[in-house]
Amino acid sequence: MRALRTLSAGNRSLLRATDEDGLLHEMCRVIVEEGGYRVASVGYAEHDEEKHIRVMASVGIDRALLQGLALTWGEAGTGQWAVATAIRSGEPSVGRHLLTEPAYADIRDYAIEAGYAAVTAFPLRIEGEVIGALSVLAADADAFDKAEVTLLGELAEDLSYGIANLRTRVKHREAEKTIERMAFYDALTALPNRTSLCDRLSHTVANARHDFRPLALLVIKMGQFQEINETLGYMEGDLFLRAVSARLAPFTDDVRLVARVGEDEFAALLPGAGAENATQVAQQLLKILREPVELTDFAVDAHASIGIALFPGHGTDASALLRRATVAAGQATHSAAGYALCISTPDREFSQRLALMGELRRAIANEELRLYCQPKVNFGSRQTCGAEALVRWHHPRHGMLATGHFIKLAEHAGLITPLTHWVLEAAFRQSYAWAEAGLDMPLSVNLSAHDLRDPQLLDRIKGLFATWGTRPEMMQFELTESVLMEEPASAVDMLTRLKALGVKLFVDDYGTGFSSLSYLQRLPVDSLKIDQSFVGNMLDSKDSAIIVQSTIELGHNLGLEIVAEGVESEGVWQRLATLDCDTAQGYFISMPLPAAQFPEWEAQSRWHAPA
Ligand code: C2E
Ligand code: MG
Ligand code: MG
Numbered sequence: 001m002r003a004l005r006t007l008s009a010g011n012r013s014l015l016r017a018t019d020e021d022g023l024l025h026e027m028c029r030v031i032v033e034e035g036g037y038r039v040a041s042v043g044y045a046e047h048d049e050e051k052h053i054r055v056m057a058s059v060g061i062d063r064a065l066l067q068g069l070a071l072t073w074g075e076a077g078t079g080q081w082a083v084a085t086a087i088r089s090g091e092p093s094v095g096r097h098l099l100t101e102p103a104y105a106d107i108r109d110y111a112i113e114a115g116y117a118a119v120t121a122f123p124l125r126i127e128g129e130v131i132g133a134l135s136v137l138a139a140d141a142d143a144f145d146k147a148e149v150t151l152l153g154e155l156a157e158d159l160s161y162g163i164a165n166l167r168t169r170v171k172h173r174e175a176e177k178t179i180e181r182m183a184f185y186d187a188l189t190a191l192p193n194r195t196s197l198c199d200r201l202s203h204t205v206a207n208a209r210h211d212f213r214p215l216a217l218l219v220i221k222m223g224q225f226q227e228i229n230e231t232l233g234y235m236e237g238d239l240f241l242r243a244v245s246a247r248l249a250p251f252t253d254d255v256r257l258v259a260r261v262g263e264d265e266f267a268a269l270l271p272g273a274g275a276e277n278a279t280q281v282a283q284q285l286l287k288i289l290r291e292p293v294e295l296t297d298f299a300v301d302a303h304a305s306i307g308i309a310l311f312p313g314h315g316t317d318a319s320a321l322l323r324r325a326t327v328a329a330g331q332a333t334h335s336a337a338g339y340a341l342c343i344s345t346p347d348r349e350f351s352q353r354l355a356l357m358g359e360l361r362r363a364i365a366n367e368e369l370r371l372y373c374q375p376k377v378n379f380g381s382r383q384t385c386g387a388e389a390l391v392r393w394h395h396p397r398h399g400m401l402a403t404g405h406f407i408k409l410a411e412h413a414g415l416i417t418p419l420t421h422w423v424l425e426a427a428f429r430q431s432y433a434w435a436e437a438g439l440d441m442p443l444s445v446n447l448s449a450h451d452l453r454d455p456q457l458l459d460r461i462k463g464l465f466a467t468w469g470t471r472p473e474m475m476q477f478e479l480t481e482s483v484l485m486e487e488p489a490s491a492v493d494m495l496t497r498l499k500a501l502g503v504k505l506f507v508d509d510y511g512t513g514f515s516s517l518s519y520l521q522r523l524p525v526d527s528l529k530i531d532q533s534f535v536g537n538m539l540d541s542k543d544s545a546i547i548v549q550s551t552i553e554l555g556h557n558l559g560l561e562i563v564a565e566g567v568e569s570e571g572v573w574q575r576l577a578t579l580d581c582d583t584a585q586g587y588f589i590s591m592p593l594p595a596a597q598f599p600e601w602e603a604q605s606r607w608h609a610p611a
Contacts, residue, residue: 003151006035010155014162023166024057027134027159032059037136037143038116041066042124042159044132045073045087053083056132061114069107078103082121086133092153093121095144098137117141120149122156126164134159186260188238189245197259197267201318204271208311215311216278218268219325220248220285221333223303225264226453227489228295236295243293244302251285265329267322275310275341282306282339290338305332306339314342333486359395360410364418368394371426373443374592375607376563376585379577383609384602386442386476388585389427390592391419407448416450421460428464430595431474438611439599444476444506449483452494461501472502479505481513484523492523499524506563511547521558528555532566532586539571552579 009030017023024042031040041058045051053071055063071078073087080103082093096119098104098111111117121135134156138144144152184196192200201217208215222244229237241264248258248266257269268285270278289304307328315321324342332340363369373387393401410416427445434441451457464470477498484491484507499505507520510528520528530551534544548564555562564576567586576584593601602608 002035003148007151007155009034020166023162028057028059038139039137041135082119083133083135086121086123090123090130115139118143120144124160189260191245192259194261200257214274216270216273217309217321217325219307219329220266221305221329222264247288278308286338309342371595372592373595373598375590376583377589377607384607388444391423416448417454420451428468432468437599442474444478446478476504478508480508481510485513485515495524527561529563529565535564535566
């Protein structure tokens with residue numbers, strides 16, 4: 001009867017248990033208080049050298065006293081006790097007599113005094129492995145008959161089940177925590193991730209709106225990361241990012257939040273901050289970020305640029321603020337200060353620009369783009385020697401859009417890659433069509449900064465050469481000087497691989513960047529295109545005239561061919577001819593025209609090149 005009582009009370013405590021220690025103690029209490037046994041205790045088998053038994057819970061006897069006995073589940077000494085036998089054998093050790101067995105000789109006097117006569121121990125088993133034992137002591141030497149042992153054995157099994165269950169629950173909780181950590185934190189830097197930031201930003205924006213308070217969002221872009229990754233490998237790249245995050249992490253406090261929001265982009269959220277405060281923080285951050293970063297073998301200079309967007313001036317929701325701060329960070333790369341406030345375009349204009357970006361995506365798909373060509377003429381022969389491919393967007397409602405403007409938009413919107421792909425396809429097809437019409441004229445295609453980072457670009461170009469059977473000298477590529485200066489390492493790499501295809505390479509808009517001729521000398525380029533801003537006013541401005549003249553001379557010394565862009569008048573043409581310029585392009589020769597009309601124009605023009 002008492003074993004049955006114990007079993008049902010034990011089951012109740014099993015259901016209520018929330019932690020392992022609590023469960024063990026409660027089970028022991030039930031066995032003693034409800035079951036009327038003298039002692040109940042639970043020991044776990046340690047896997048140390050001495051094979052100790054750790055007393056986890058005990059009722060009816062002082063736990064410290066038990067622990068002081070240095071119980072073991074090895075063979076020697078207390079290893080012959082019921083608890084040790086049960087652990088070793090995995091079977092109950094039943095009805096052991098404390099007053100007569102030699103194994104218990106050392107504690108006999110104590111047992112007599114305390115009134116214990118018999119003990120039974122039951123193994124506790126989880127997933128097949130014995131983790132310890134439950135010991136029950138009774139006053140009566142003949143306690144523990146068969147029925148009682150069966151019931152107590154069941155109780156021990158229930159206890160094992162309860163322990164396993166609680167441990168699984170703990171594991172689940174840990175797994176849940178890990179999942180949460182993974183969902184909201186960046187694994188590499190342990191900083192909150194983009195999702196966390198957006199969550200917090202949305203809340204902060206809502207509060208700011210309610211309290212009529214401003215807030216600032218800073219997006220921090222780390223230069224060099226790409227370069228470190230490419231030249232030193234991912235391990236060093238990771239090292240770099242971890243070092244940077246360690247510097248940023250202390251900026252997080254109860255109010256502010258720093259997060260990693262992109263590969264080499266971080267963000268800082270500053271509730272309550274206006275322009276002045278945000279600028280100060282940006283300067284502070286730049287100072288600590290600009291310290292060199294120690295990598296494995298050497299230190300690299302860190303370049304950070306920071307874009308700042310403010311609520312409500314620059315945006316009134318989380319995504320607008322993040323987007324605009326990111327754009328500003330891009331602009332900050334070109335500024336001496338290293339940080340830039342968002343240019344405050346009114347929200348309406350901004351959304352119109354966004355709409356246009358969406359339309360550009362469609363335009364590429366819907367063939368709203370057109371390929372135009374502008375001829376280049378050789379000074380010596382006065383004959384057409386090539387053409388530049390220029391894209392045009394014929395918008396169904398707005399008509400022809402300014403090319404420079406939407407190219408910039410495409411660059412910001414990450415649409416340059418599909419746009420370039422479109423232009424390349426069109427240019428190769430056009431070149432083939434011209435050849436079929438008997439016109440053998442090189443066509444040059446403009447590439448953007450983003451194109452240099454497109455891993456598929458080279459294969460695509462190779463594929464087009466193969467598809468159309470185009471000869472390498474029929475295709476040329478133009479890259480603006482600023483692009484080459486922005487990312488010198490990757491630019492050199494890409495240019496070298498392009499050059500290996502056998503094509504001619506042009507530095508576009510030369511004179512607007514800051515490249516030295518000695519830097520250009522190291523690039524595999526064939527030709528410089530002097531920017532039209534110098535050519536256009538070289539007859540009026542002495543400075544421009546000097547720049548044009550010296551570029552031609554120095555370029556020639558380096559073995560580079562010189563093209564003058566923006567030749568609008570006979571006067572400029574004549575002047576360039578006397579300066580020994582090689583090639584001219586501009587309205588004086590022809591406006592850009594639809595590519596299909598080019599052969600006809602060429603055949604009839606005074607610059608006609610006989611086949
Ligand atoms: P760019 O490569 O320097 O092209 C020359 C630009 O100068 C063209 O403007 C052309 O129409 C204009 N131009 C030609 N002759 C004269 C002249 O005598 N006077 C004046 N004032 N301008 C002249 P467009 O077509 O508007 O293109 C602007 C820029 O957009 C281009 O500058 C180029 O950087 C970019 N672009 C054009 N098409 C593409 C393209 O397919 N892909 C990429 N990535 N960029 C392109
Ligand atoms: Mg060009
Ligand atoms: Mg140009």
